[in-house]
Amino acid sequence: MWKKFRESYFLYSFLRDPVAVGSFLILLVLVLLALFAPLLATQNPYDGSAIDILDAEIAPRWISHGKFIFGTDVQGRDIWSTILYGARVSLLIGLGAVALQAVLGIVVGLVSGYKGGKIDSILMRITDVQLSFSSYMVAIFFGAILQTAVGVGGYADIALPFLVFVIGISEWPQYARTVRASVLAEKKKEYVEAARVIGLKPTRIMWRHILPNTLTPVLVISTVQVANAVMSEAALSFLGLGMPANQPSLGSLIKSGFTYVLSGSWWITLFPGLVLVLLVLSINLLGDWLRDFLNPKLYKD
Amino acid sequence: MDTLLDVRNLTVKFALRDSALTAVNNVSFTLNRGERLGLVGESGAGKSVTGFSIINLVSKPGFIADGSVWFDGRDLATLSQEEMRKVRGNRISMIFQDPMMTLNPVLTIGTQMVETVLAHRNVSKAEAEAIAMDKLRKVYINSPEKRLKQYPHEFSGGMRQRIVIAIALLTDPALIIADEPTTALDVTIQAEIMDLLLELCRTEDMGLILITHDLGVVSQVTQKVAVMYAGSIVELGETEQVCSNPQHPYTRGLIAALPEAATGSRLNQIPGSMPNLAEIPVGCAFNNRCELGKGACFTTVPQLERKQSGVFAACHELE
Numbered sequence: 001m002w003k004k005f006r007e008s009y010f011l012y013s014f015l016r017d018p019v020a021v022g023s024f025l026i027l028l029v030l031v032l033l034a035l036f037a038p039l040l041a042t043q044n045p046y047d048g049s050a051i052d053i054l055d056a057e058i059a060p061r062w063i064s065h066g067k068f069i070f071g072t073d074v075q076g077r078d079i080w081s082t083i084l085y086g087a088r089v090s091l092l093i094g095l096g097a098v099a100l101q102a103v104l105g106i107v108v109g110l111v112s113g114y115k116g117g118k119i120d121s122i123l124m125r126i127t128d129v130q131l132s133f134s135s136y137m138v139a140i141f142f143g144a145i146l147q148t149a150v151g152v153g154g155y156a157d158i159a160l161p162f163l164v165f166v167i168g169i170s171e172w173p174q175y176a177r178t179v180r181a182s183v184l185a186e187k188k189k190e191y192v193e194a195a196r197v198i199g200l201k202p203t204r205i206m207w208r209h210i211l212p213n214t215l216t217p218v219l220v221i222s223t224v225q226v227a228n229a230v231m232s233e234a235a236l237s238f239l240g241l242g243m244p245a246n247q248p249s250l251g252s253l254i255k256s257g258f259t260y261v262l263s264g265s266w267w268i269t270l271f272p273g274l275v276l277v278l279l280v281l282s283i284n285l286l287g288d289w290l291r292d293f294l295n296p297k298l299y300k301d
Numbered sequence: 302m303d304t305l306l307d308v309r310n311l312t313v314k315f316a317l318r319d320s321a322l323t324a325v326n327n328v329s330f331t332l333n334r335g336e337r338l339g340l341v342g343e344s345g346a347g348k349s350v351t352g353f354s355i356i357n358l359v360s361k362p363g364f365i366a367d368g369s370v371w372f373d374g375r376d377l378a379t380l381s382q383e384e385m386r387k388v389r390g391n392r393i394s395m396i397f398q399d400p401m402m403t404l405n406p407v408l409t410i411g412t413q414m415v416e417t418v419l420a421h422r423n424v425s426k427a428e429a430e431a432i433a434m435d436k437l438r439k440v441y442i443n444s445p446e447k448r449l450k451q452y453p454h455e456f457s458g459g460m461r462q463r464i465v466i467a468i469a470l471l472t473d474p475a476l477i478i479a480d481e482p483t484t485a486l487d488v489t490i491q492a493e494i495m496d497l498l499l500e501l502c503r504t505e506d507m508g509l510i511l512i513t514h515d516l517g518v519v520s521q522v523t524q525k526v527a528v529m530y531a532g533s534i535v536e537l538g539e540t541e542q543v544c545s546n547p548q549h550p551y552t553r554g555l556i557a558a559l560p561e562a563a564t565g566s567r568l569n570q571i572p573g574s575m576p577n578l579a580e581i582p583v584g585c586a587f588n589n590r591c592e593l594g595k596g597a598c599f600t601t602v603p604q605l606e607r608k609q610s611g612v613f614a615a616c617h618e619l620e
Contacts, residue, residue: 190397
């Protein structure tokens with residue numbers, strides 16, 4: 001298995017593309033940092049007793065010669081630690097939301113494309129309606145309902161699953177449309193006819209025969225969608241609709257420091273911002289490479 | 302001999318916005334157990350649609366408008382899709398033209414074969430694999446246990462078609478419908494595949510409906526032949542008789558058009574082309590291309606009748 005992978009064209013073409021290798025390494029580092037945040041952080045930002053308000057707004061080490069490498073925010077939290085935990089939350093929301101989008105979108109797209117006719121029309125109109133609401137609107141709408149229902153304190157506890165739900169719910173039409181388009185092309189092929197002639201059930205033909213053949217575009221949009229979901233989370237948190245301030249995500253960190261940028265504490269916003277840019281950029285560049293690699297029409301020589 | 306398949310007055314139409322085109326018109330034939338029938342005609346004559354309508358799988362907007370398909374004492378044309386699925390791939394298998402297209406590119410052939418067995422037989426996965434290997438050996442694929450783990454792209458065209466045949470054999474069907482099984486293959490492989498099909502039909506006592514436009518193949522493999530033109534059978538009889546002594550002017554034209562061994566002689570052709578389904582002439586569909594065409598040919602549709610030579614033909618001018 002490993003030998004097969006090492007000799008594959010996939011690896012060869014990957015290693016020949018410095019942009020792909022570079023963005024993969026950056027992404028790998030960011031993911032590892034987020035994954036091992038509890039080990040690497042100097043402070044637990046969720047633990048109020050570890051934070052000292054007297055440490056507030058200390059500049060990064062190379063300026064202040066303090067003990068905080070990237071400085072601290074207004075509450076005295078270590079920026080380095082909050083970034084690690086924040087990247088963790090952002091990635092978790094990104095991946096969770098994309099998983100939800102993918103499940104919803106693939107089911108709708110597959111059924112819509114395979115069944116056709118009235119079912120297709122109905123499902124696609126629902127998709128269009130969903131597309132016409134921006135994710136921010138959906139978030140504001142559900143957020144308002146939820147916050148009145150469970151209270152602000154209660155909201156803080158379920159903010160993460162809520163964001164996964166909101167971003168997942170509002171972006172699934174991308175998947176539904178992509179999958180439907182591929183299914184329409186695939187179902188005309190003879191192997192589908194052959195599967196029907198063999199006497200297989202429609203559900204089996206859909207999931208076992210057609211779906212694997214439509215996964216290429218799904219893989220490509222998945223990378224872009226993870227980046228988009230991370231961005232959406234950051235934007236929602238920045239607007240105060242996402243993660244609460246005591247549970248740092250990259251977006252809420254940027255927001256918490258934003259007010260102090262002009263008063264001199266630029267590091268509070270800058271470092272989480274840089275991490276966000278690096279994260280989204282590396283995912284997008286990797287997605288671009290994947291798209292080029294998987295598209296035989298775009299082979300470079 | 303007992304009858305395996307009895308197609309009676311089968312009519313298949315394709316729905317248009319406010320009318321319907323008749324793709325298969327009042328087709329009747331029977332096939333005995335273990336018998337091989339050739340279905341010949343030009344492109345668009347309705348051969349493939351006839352094949353698909355036997356297993357009740359005419360793709361939309363086509364539908365079976367009339368007639369019955371008796372098989373195993375049941376009329377397949379009236380079975381529900383659920384019941385039909387138990388017949389398809391089980392008692393009746395189908396082989397398609399292009400083996401590149403009929404195997405799913407992302408699944409190993411083992412997966413595809415096991416899946417077929419499990420869809421119809423109540424056996425374990427290991428037993429299903431054993432059946433798959435047994436059938437692969439029947440189509441002369443070496444080391445089947447290794448082959449089961451491979452993907453379709455790892456096989457040559459001829460091997461792939463043999464695998465497709467093996468898949469068709471998995472459930473020991475009583476009838477195989479082969480829709481131009483060799484058209485996409487090169488000539489040497491064609492002969493190999495046809496020999497294999499013929500051998501399997503004989504050893505397994507399977508019925509075969511061979512849909513093709515190659516009269517050479519038909520004469521080698523089949524016992525009976527039905528010649529189709531514009532959706533109808535125009536001539537039906539023993540292959541040997543039809544090929545050596547064709548009755549219907551269309552069949553005669555077809556046989557005369559075969560290239561002869563002597564080089565340099567001009568190829569015969571039937572003047573004109575087959576009418577579009579929407580523009581089939583009144584009376585005999587062949588009347589505008591026929592040298593015998595007379596009064597009745599332009600007014601009444603000829604019925605398939607037994608002619609003096611012993612074959613059935615649909616022509617007013619033949620005795």
